Amino acid sequence: MKSLLVSMAIGVVAGLIDIAPMIAQKLDKRATISAFLHYFLLSIVIVNINLPVIVWWLQGSVIALALTLPIIIIVSGNDKKAIPIIATMAVVLGALIGLAGHYLK
Numbered sequence: 740m741k742s743l744l745v746s747m748a749i750g751v752v753a754g755l756i757d758i759a760p761m762i763a764q765k766l767d768k769r770a771t772i773s774a775f776l777h778y779f780l781l782s783i784v785i786v787n788i789n790l791p792v793i794v795w796w797l798q799g800s801v802i803a804l805a806l807t808l809p810i811i812i813i814v815s816g817n818d819k820k821a822i823p824i825i826a827t828m829a830v831v832l833g834a835l836i837g838l839a840g841h842y843l844k
Contacts, residue, residue, distance in 0.1 A: 742787060742844050749839045750782030753832050778832060781806055785833065786840030799837020803829040 754775035761771045784806070785799045793801055807829035814821050 743783070745843050746783045746786035746840060747779070749786060749836055749843070750779035752839075753782050753836050754778040757828055757832060777807070777810065778836075781833070782836050782840070785836045786844060795841055796834070796837060799833040799835070799840070800830045801833070803833025803836065 754777075757778050758771050758775050761774060781803055785802050788798070788802065790798055790802075804826065807825060811822055811825050814825060
């Protein structure tokens, strides 16, 4: 139970970090909510999964990028400039989620 609560708290923080620039740019409300939920749920997955093939400090980035690929594909149809930003945020936030989960769990 503690692991779930920790992962949810990490997810709230990661989601807020991701949507802060979106709110500042006044982007679509649905896209902002979607991004928040993506990182909230992604945190639960990253913190509670154990991939024995990948070292613990790399798991967050790999999982986040893999689960963000569908979003990148959808966005690439309308805004090709957003692709590197979304991918970078996935790798960075995924790593931070993995680190936080490793040390707080």
